[in-house]
Amino acid sequence: MAETRAAGRAAELRRILDRAIRAYYVLDAPEMSDAEFDRLFLELQALEAAHPDLRTPDSPTLRVGAEPATSLAKHRHLSPMLSLANAFSDEDLAAWEERNARIAPDVVTAGYTLEVKIDGAAVSLTYQGGVLAVGATRGNGVVGEVVTANLRTVPDIPLRLVGKGWPALLEVRGETYMPRAAFDALNRKREAAGEPPFANPRNAAAGGLRQLDSRATRERGLRFFAFAASAPDARLPFKTQAEQLDGLAAWGFRVEPHRRRVAGLAEARTAIAALERELATLPFGADGVVVKVDRLALHEELGNIGDREPRWAVARKFAPEVAVTKLLDIKVNVGRTGALNPYAELEPVEIGGVTVSTATLHNADLIAAKDIRIGDWVEVTRAGEVIPQVLGPVREKRTGAEREFRMPAHCPDCESVVDAPADEVMTYCPNVSCPGRVHESIFHFASRGAMDIRGLGYEKVKQLLDAPLIKDAADLYGLEAERLVALEGFAEKSAAQLVQAVAASRDRPLSTLLFALGIRHVGAGAADLLARRFGTMDQLMEATAEQIGEVRGIGPTIAAAVQAFFRERRNRALVGRLRDAGLRMDEPAKVTAGGVFDGHTFVLTGTLSKLSREEATRLIEQAGGAVTGSVSKKTTAIVAGDEPGSKIEKARTLGIPMWDEAELLRRLGR
């Protein structure tokens, strides 16, 4: 077949197949027989095999899965992927509206949209020129993982947008989920094969997304609903959330059909009550109703609470299922900060389709306040994401044999005398080298939102500590495959994979490392702010608590915790050894494609008169540039305000251009 004819036929087949897939999965209105579909699909596959240059990134043939990847690349979200605050009652909902009305009085009359809250895994899809370019998991909200090939296998994610009006660069967010039927079938199959079943469809969906082999993702039968769109450098043609959802549907996305607009909270309440009854009958897991302020202009006015959750949306959750079971014992676990966490060992019981055998008890005060005793029959609940909780005892069932719980005077892991600060409810093991603490902190260090060392789970960390091949996180970087092979459960391949996964983590940015270090109160969001503001580990370690506290979004508690962490000799030593092991200690520039400062790095010094340091940093970053703390040959310019520091000297010696604030603003076009 002549090249041009082949190209023409391939394009035609892509169009026909794409349309058929949308008709079947998105519009729920099949327009082609399976046999016909298969015939055309095979024809396209054969064409692409014969003419590899005809393969396109939006070809329906990609939906069967691609070659396995060796690892998942990281993706920094254009804007953080937020989570949602919860409202457990109508009163909570009214209080939410009242808080918002203080900021933006119009919310009361602007109407709301109600959407089913789908219980799956959030993903972010980037479309360039209408073609799916990147699909990423939520990750820690700031940085996720690239799972584009996997998401192409999800039939209701368009590989190419349809309709009109979409911007050249579009980011769509939504939920991938596993339909109940597919979940049940998967678990039956796993049990038959002697594999442990998944606890719930959410875990199965999230795990399915992160497969290295996209064909394995496809096997999970994941589906997708879209719920948000944004365009970093264009205005979307929507004034309301309701319009946005309709717009997404018009561009080829599947949008959950129960969505509706209500005029105000009164109407919302009735509609939510009706929806609540329907949730259990849906063919997928749904764990609430999301209430969103309808008018998009108000979203901007209301803004977000930190990088955590928007003020303009809330998840209305319903009373969780409660089960009664026997509290067999209360044990204590040492957390990575040394806090002693009491937890309940329960007679296994099923709650909302999940078997529960342990539940958190928070702290000794709460156990006493609820009068929970060992041997009690207790009410246990599991609310969505949250770890199972013990609500309280069933007093009528007491026999008199129940025992009160007392916090141990010695750490269960290292026997140190525990520390119970008078002004805190928690009790701590004071020993920074306590094996329990070390175990938890290395596990956190290696975990997915942190350094993401694949294959290093809780049990493996324990094994390495017991061997003993490691004493702390820095020792991971000295692990050798030959030594690992000697351990039970390690084969040559898995040992080599672990060493490789450890090595790959060396290059994680400072923000990830800061989070991984497990500094008290420093979550992924705070770590990101700190890394972006200070640029390098050294700059942060040298900063005073005041300087740290000045960072927007960082309060005095975090600032004090960061300082306390670096004051501790052992922590400084750990950082030093991580540095010696070759870990990256700085934050790469956050680049917005196409900005005037694309690829340029700046250093700020002294006090600017119009802009705060944070504002200047933000403006530079928005223009595609990066701000770091120290001058190097790669610095584009040093921006100096009043009373500049010693960096000026260094810039002079290196011949780095010096700008004042006016020059910066001029270059930014302001």
Ligand code: IVH
């Ligand atoms: S809005 C910025 N709408 O629930 C707004 N989220 O608990 C955040 N979710 O991370 C998301 N259905 O993964 C929104 N209709 C819906 C949703 C929804 C499910 C998930 C989403 C989010 C999580 C928060």
